[in-house]
Amino acid sequence: MEIILVGACGKMGREVARGLFDGMHIAVSVDLRSHCKNISDYRGEADVIIDFSSHTATEETLTYAVRRGLPCVIASTGQNSRERAALTRAAAHIPVFYSENMSLGIAVLLESAKAAAEIMRDAEIEIIEKHHSAKLDSPSGTALMLARELLSENGRIVTARNGDEPRAGHDIGISSVRIGNIRGYHEVIISNGKETLSFSHEVEDRSVFARGALSAACFIIKKEKGLYGMYDLVHLK
Incomplete structure (x- = not known):
């Protein structure tokens, strides 16, 4: 499998290159610090694209993928509404894999929650996420994804509480912590006032995200056009 790796010189790009499965090769490393600085400059052979760069590159990567008819794994996070719309548009032409978190463990946590x-239909739900002090976005894309998936029809996602406004029963609150070198911790707490369940996931090694992206690449090259995510990979749809 020949891979176009976008964001190749970043932390996660390097993890992907180190963790290649048997039979995988990097066809080209795309990065501002690499000899190939723009994906559109590459005209060689490839089977799939993995983009671990930045959400700002999402539209450019997808445009290239559609033009060349290549399956694409978008592993960056923080996409805005326009970039999310680009994912949907591209999926009408090619297989696209997107997840706010490339860890298989997060997919298991979500299914359990x-x-x-x-x-526990009338239970209250809260999410706690912790990351290293250098992480820019808050709350994390993973926490927002978990909240969206668990939110009831008339609930809201609350990301900052202050003052004395009471908690609405169907809301999901997200609390964010930025400290030290925590790679990633997410906890979903579900309580009905009589009993409480807690589901947590902690990343101990960034290589889990690289492994998830590589697994997604193996999965997506066998698929027809459409938008796929971790649920599809875990359940092998």
Whole structure:
């Protein structure tokens, strides 16, 4: 499998290059610090694209992928509404894999929390996320994804509480911590006032994200056009 790796010189790009599965090769490393600075400059052979650069590159990467008919794994986070719309548009032409978190463990956490929330229908839900002090976005894309997936129809996602406004029962609150060198911690707490369940996931090694992206690449090259995510990978749809 020949991979176009976008963001190749970043922390996660280097993790992907180190963690290649058997039979995988980097066809070209795209990065401002590499000899190939723009994906549109590459005209060689490739089977799939993995983009671990920045959400700001999403549209350019997808445009190139559609033009060449290549499956694409978007592993960056923080996409705005315009960039999310680009994912949907591209998926009408090629297979696109996108997830706010490339860890298989987060997918398991979400499925477990969904099952618990379905059983404890009137329960309150809160999310705590912790990351290193240099992380720029808050709350994390993963925390927002978890909240969106667990949110009831008439609930809101609350990311900053202050004052004395009471908690609305269907809201999901997200609390963010930025300190030290924490690679990534997410906890979903579900309580009905009589019993409380807590589901947590902690990243101990960034290589889990690289492994998830490489697994997504293996998955996506076998698919028809459409938008896929971690749920599809875990359940092998």
